[in-house]
Amino acid sequence: MYFFLQITLSGIATGAIYGLIAVGYSLTFMTTKVLNFALGMWVMLGGMLTYSLHVEYGLNPLFVLPIVTLVLFALGVVAERFSVFPFLRAGSDVWVMSTLAVGFLMIDLAEIIWGRNPTPVPPFIGKDAIYIGQVSILPQQLLIILVACVMFLALDVFYRRTLLGKAFRAVAHSGDVSGLMGINTRRIQALSYAMASALAGIAGFLVVPLTLAEPQMGTVLGLKAFAIAIIAGLAAPRGILICGLMYGAFEALVSGYLYTGIRDILGFSLMILALFLKPEGVFGRRQEERV
Amino acid sequence: MPLLEVQDIHVAYGELEVVRGVSFTVERGEIVTILGSNGAGKTTTLRSIVGLLRSTNGDIRFDGKSIRNAAAHEIANLGLALVPEGRQLFPEHTVRENLELGAYRRLRSGKRSEFVDSLDEIFELFPRVRERLEQPAGLLSGGEQQMVAIARALVSRPQLLLLDEPSLGLAPIMVRSIFDAFVKLKSRGLTILLVEQMAWLGLEICDRAHVLEGGTLALSGTARELAYNPRVIEAYLGTAL
Numbered sequence: 001m002y003f004f005l006q007i008t009l010s011g012i013a014t015g016a017i018y019g020l021i022a023v024g025y026s027l028t029f030m031t032t033k034v035l036n037f038a039l040g041m042w043v044m045l046g047g048m049l050t051y052s053l054h055v056e057y058g059l060n061p062l063f064v065l066p067i068v069t070l071v072l073f074a075l076g077v078v079a080e081r082f083s084v085f086p087f088l089r090a091g092s093d094v095w096v097m098s099t100l101a102v103g104f105l106m107i108d109l110a111e112i113i114w115g116r117n118p119t120p121v122p123p124f125i126g127k128d129a130i131y132i133g134q135v136s137i138l139p140q141q142l143l144i145i146l147v148a149c150v151m152f153l154a155l156d157v158f159y160r161r162t163l164l165g166k167a168f169r170a171v172a173h174s175g176d177v178s179g180l181m182g183i184n185t186r187r188i189q190a191l192s193y194a195m196a197s198a199l200a201g202i203a204g205f206l207v208v209p210l211t212l213a214e215p216q217m218g219t220v221l222g223l224k225a226f227a228i229a230i231i232a233g234l235a236a237p238r239g240i241l242i243c244g245l246m247y248g249a250f251e252a253l254v255s256g257y258l259y260t261g262i263r264d265i266l267g268f269s270l271m272i273l274a275l276f277l278k279p280e281g282v283f284g285r286r287q288e289e290r291v
Numbered sequence: 292m293p294l295l296e297v298q299d300i301h302v303a304y305g306e307l308e309v310v311r312g313v314s315f316t317v318e319r320g321e322i323v324t325i326l327g328s329n330g331a332g333k334t335t336t337l338r339s340i341v342g343l344l345r346s347t348n349g350d351i352r353f354d355g356k357s358i359r360n361a362a363a364h365e366i367a368n369l370g371l372a373l374v375p376e377g378r379q380l381f382p383e384h385t386v387r388e389n390l391e392l393g394a395y396r397r398l399r400s401g402k403r404s405e406f407v408d409s410l411d412e413i414f415e416l417f418p419r420v421r422e423r424l425e426q427p428a429g430l431l432s433g434g435e436q437q438m439v440a441i442a443r444a445l446v447s448r449p450q451l452l453l454l455d456e457p458s459l460g461l462a463p464i465m466v467r468s469i470f471d472a473f474v475k476l477k478s479r480g481l482t483i484l485l486v487e488q489m490a491w492l493g494l495e496i497c498d499r500a501h502v503l504e505g506g507t508l509a510l511s512g513t514a515r516e517l518a519y520n521p522r523v524i525e526a527y528l529g530t531a532l
Contacts (some may be wrong), residue, residue: 163398166388170381176343177379179363180372182396182447186362 007256013141015248016148021225024196030172038103040222046204051213061124076197110215118212227271233281299349324493327503372449382429393443434465490527
């Protein structure tokens with residue numbers, strides 16, 4: 001039982017990261033039906049910036065977090081303007097390739113700036129495990145779970161309680177009708193892309209002490225987060241957190257009790273099964289047209 | 292100067308030109324009705340006025356200013372509010388949230404008290420909206436949804452209210468109540484452009500009307516002139532009013 005709880009808890013921390021990235025897919029999909037397929041690379045950028053600011057320049061993580069968030073938000077605005085919007089305006093699906101191209105560009109640039117060698121980043125809040133009975137958790141893992149939960153709560157409050165959040169949901173339902181309300185749908189679309197980029201940056205900031213800082217650190221994370229967003233339903237942000245945590249625990253249990261090698265095979269098979277059985281996602285709702 | 296001037300607009304879906312050289316005006320304080328059968332180009336005309344479709348020729352002027360190339364949200368912010376065909380509420384938002392989105396520009400500028408005042412005016416016009424405020428809009432009946440859709444347009448305090456087939460799919464008693472509301476709104480000085488397939492309904496409350504056929508204006512005149520026009524009687528009314 002102890003072993004079960006231990007690996008489940010570790011898995012949940014990883015799952016919180018997956019959830020945080022996965023909700024980024026949901027943010028852009030809901031407003032524009034666009035997916036930033038390179039979101040994992042944005043996670044990497046967040047991680048590498050954290051490495052530079054925290055390790056190389058010795059900046060306190062409390063200052064690193066807002067800087068990383070703002071830089072990635074701003075880069076998200078620029079990337080959306082030049083790699084997504086022109087194709088959306090032309091009614092083309094080429095954004096699939098252009099978002100990926102931006103991601104690969106980021107990896108190449110990261111290799112030029114930081115090199116290919118993985119570099120450790122010390123945890124932000126201590127190295128000693130915290131014990132809850134017999135089960136232990138690293139402070140960094142606890143921080144990840146807490147920050148991810150706070151971010152999801154903030155996002156939920158944003159969607160449900162703020163006028164801008166309600167406008168996001170309105171644009172998700174119909175861009176045309178939202179325009180009739182005086183909502184600048186174009187601005188909301190750009191904003192959603194920038195917010196997704198910033199969330200990926202926060203995920204990179206949180207996860208880099210657990211992985212290593214290196215240009216490929218986000219690629220697999222982004223793919224798994226994509227699987228989670230699909231399983232939960234791209235239009236179901238609340239479900240994405242739950243699915244993220246469960247997927248993390250599932251991965252950890254498969255690795256702990258079976259074999260690490262089949263972890264991703266089972267995970268991605270689960271995504272295909274979910275797509276087959278419920279294309280709108282486990283937590284998604286089928287869109288109904290009312291006449 | 293008319294409040295709205297539509298001058299020789301042409302609107303196409305790909306190769307297919309649906310509206311061909313339509314021109315008309317709407318003066319301040321009047322109700323103008325556009326009649327026509329399915330596919331005549333009525334909805335397309337409205338959608339091009341509010342910026343959801345682009346006209347390839349001609350011009351659309353609102354209060355003297357060209358809005359032909361403006362985005363939908365810019366046109367809405369100038370004071371045009373469209374109640375689209377089929378209501379098009381945000382079904383998962385509550386009625387209150389739908390109304391807040393209708394008043395988006397004003398709420399963004401911090402004018403919540405104006406929004407609250409507008410709500411009182413709405414409740415006077417449609418008392419049922421008050422009872423449904425906290426319910427998801429998608430769960431309301433068709434008639435209630437139409438009231439909310441009109442209310443959502445009104446909370447933006449428009450200068451020109453455009454309505455696309457407001458009677459569609461509603462029970463006769465509900466249609467009567469909604470059309471009575473239009474007359475009240477006109478008496479308060481609101482200008483209305485109404486697109487309606489049920490010609491007798493549109494002609495009953497309007498000052499002037501136009502008949503669209505095959506994407507062009509076939510007839511224009513006062514409500515009385517059109518109500519007694521043999522062509523209108525034969526095609527749309529069946530009997531004179």
